Amino acid sequence: MGTYKIVEARALSEAVFEMWIHAPQVALHAKAGQFCIVHPDGAGERVPLTISGTDGENIRIAFMAVGTTTKLLATLKTGDELRDVAGPLGMPSNITPGNETVIIVGGGVGVACTPILAKAAKEAGNYVIGIIGARNKDLLIFEDDMREICDELIVTTDDGSYGIKGFASAPLKELCESGRKIDKVWIIGPGMMMKVTSEVTRPYGIKTYVSLNPVMVDGTGMCGSCRVTVGGEMKFACVDGPEFDAHQVDWNDLMTRQRMYVPEEKQSMAYREEQHHVCRCRKVD
Amino acid sequence: MERNADVRVKDFSEVDLGLSKEEIIAEAQRCIQCKKPKCVLGCPVGIDIPGFIAALAVENFQNAADIIKRDNMLPAVCGRVCPQEVQCQGMCILGKKGTPISIGQLERFAADSTRDNTVPTCPKKAPATGKRVAVVGSGPAGLSAAAELARLGHSVTIFESLHEAGGVLMYGIPEFRLPKDIVRYEIDQVKNLGVEIKTNHIAGRSVSVDELLAFDAVFLGTGAGLPYFMGLPGENLPGVYSANEFLTRVNLMGANRFPENDTPVKFGKKVVVIGGGNVAMDSARVARRLGAEVTLMYRRGETDMPARLDEVRHAKEEDIVFMTQTNPVAFIGTNNAVSGVEAVQMSLGAPCEDGRCSFSPVEGSNFIVEADVIVEAIGQGPNPLLLRMVPELARNKNGSVTVNSLGETTVPKIYAGGDVATGAATVIIAMGTAKDAARAIDKMLRK
Secondary structure, eight states: OOOEEEEEEEESSSSEEEEEEEOHHHHTTOOTTOEEEEEOSTTSOOEEEEOOEEETTEEEEEEEOOSHHHHHHHHOOTTOEESEEEEEESOOOOOOOSSOEEEEEEEGGGGGGHHHHHHHHHHTTOEEEEEEEESSGGGOOOHHHHHHHOSEEEEEETTSSSSEESOTHHHHHHHHHTTOOOOEEEEESOHHHHHHHHHHHGGGTOEEEEEOOOOOSSSSSSSOTTEEEETTEEEETTTTOSEEEGGGBOHHHHHHHHTTTHHHHHHHHHHHHHHHHHHHHHHHO | OBOOHHHHTTSOSOSBOOOOHHHHHHHHHHOOOOSSOHHHHTOTTOOOHHHHHHHHHTTOHHHHHHHHHTTOSOHHHHHHHSOGGGTHHHHOGGGTTSOOOOHHHHHHHHHHHHTTOSSOOOOOOOOOOOOEEEEEOOSHHHHHHHHHHHHTTOEEEEEOSSSSSOTHHHHTSOTTTSOHHHHHHHHHHHHHTTOEEETTOOBTTTBOHHHHHTSSEEEEOOOSOEEOOOOOTTTTSTTEEEHHHHHIIIIITOGGGTTTSSOOOOOOSEEEEEOSSHHHHHHHHHHHHTTOEEEEEOSSOGGGOOSOHHHHHHHHHTTOEEEOSEEEEEEEEETTEEEEEEEEEEEEEEEOTTSSEEEEEOTTOOEEEEOSEEEEOSOEEOOHHHHTTOTTSOBOTTSOBOOOTTOBOSSTTEEEOTHHHHOSOOHHHHHHHHHHHHHHHHHHHHO
């Protein structure tokens, strides 16, 4: 127990958290587009999270506290330890060295995946345009990182509280229509956002990648929980992905499977609420 | 002694409670101590079976355990999960006219009765050679290769991708057949030989191929962890599982104790398990313990099932319905969840090459079986994660790594054993091939 130290933990917004974790075997091998499995304690889930950055022997993750295990993770502080961190997993992003123009679109907590990708694309000699979006200004993450790395950065918020009002798909569409040379587009965010946004590039025949986040258990190809349909074929997001050709993904299949455990997630949180209540009573006694 | 089916299906505790000390001694004394023991020939790891039985017969349990551990560091595991009826026990001369010696029970007792001894004995180790060997995977093959290499004086590091060592012993075989505390104890015994186990280390990812090849030798024991799917319509409907996923969620992640443990699994009211092997029996019996009515669907006849007879018997005692000569053709869903299987009846024909019946679907015999959880237990292949990164490793038609009789692959310094080389087989066959490879590695390192 407790072999992976949290070097730094902080809240980026009310529900989104950033963590730097000491995990040398992950940090030394991680490439853009890969993920790791975080298993905070013996009773929790193995949570797959994209590696958002590396620094020496440390990796950065960012996550939204939505389920029982991510909520537990959010309570951990700098200096605490995690039971297990495994990775890097999945195939690295397909970055081509050379003078390509790439657009990296991040939505919501999906923005967490963009800095490492933008940095890798930039280091490969590409011209990098970033588009990052959130529901509102408070939920926008990693703007500073992206501003530093990208050649151009566009920010959107759904409510217009910061940057351009609306979804990230609008500036992407403008760029596609502008006639500028665009070689590759990456879109990372919630399922519906990726589905809708990737439709923008389809008519232009631009190679577009999305990073899929289905439910996983081991993350190493041994359970098939993360199977997705891409180009009519069954793929395992953990070993064949997580990045796939956006225009080949069966989104309905993905999103149906992502919702598979919604009832259990509610049950789990209700259970914890009750446990928490019992604990407080005992303290009062 | 086995627990009654109606009691045992309510929990995950062990089904077989073993024999009493008196029964064990009596059974051991029944052994006629053959001069040329056939039982040893039937053991893939070559345990000195008459030797340990003789020790049990005179109540020297520690000595019995020590004799076994010279050849097998996982006796409590093997005593439980080996198919002794077709191995050691199947060869026993007493079985020709009467009842063979219950060698599995004796092995299990020798291990169990000495587990709590305060000073666990450790097999003797050869002087250190200064050679380093990387073992990939900590399942039966990896553990056996590591133990053998450590005993021969080499420094061994095991890389395990999951958060707990044991491979299929932890994620695949359920608690009621193989209690996990016992597996952990025997793994600790391997560690006591000086073997280092690095969990959360995915070979090919957390440890690069170059880092592996920096060792003096590499043993691949990555098993057959890639689940096969039937490729039928509706396969991605929520509620359809591979046996690997269903069993991993329960055995490794403790989903049977959800929500106390946070990894969920669909418990199901009506579960259909597809397949006729040991993994299918395990899946069906797990589903039964989660409270479901369970149907096992198999395309051939019951006598063609590859599962151990004992496992088939256990499943039947636990009220699992056997629907043989039936094959699924589609999974049906309503409201984004699986609600049943469309199946077709199969007619059996002349035996195939492997002795089992050939089969073909009966036209127009389609019918629907209701189910809210479906588990496909139709087999598994080698995990390609690491293999893809070493393209020079030749592979067989079924995807397994090509090895010669020494366990050598087509890449110098890389050896393989267990399911990754043989295709999905038993725990003990994996251990046997791993031990052979370990000895070949030792020879190579001493050249």
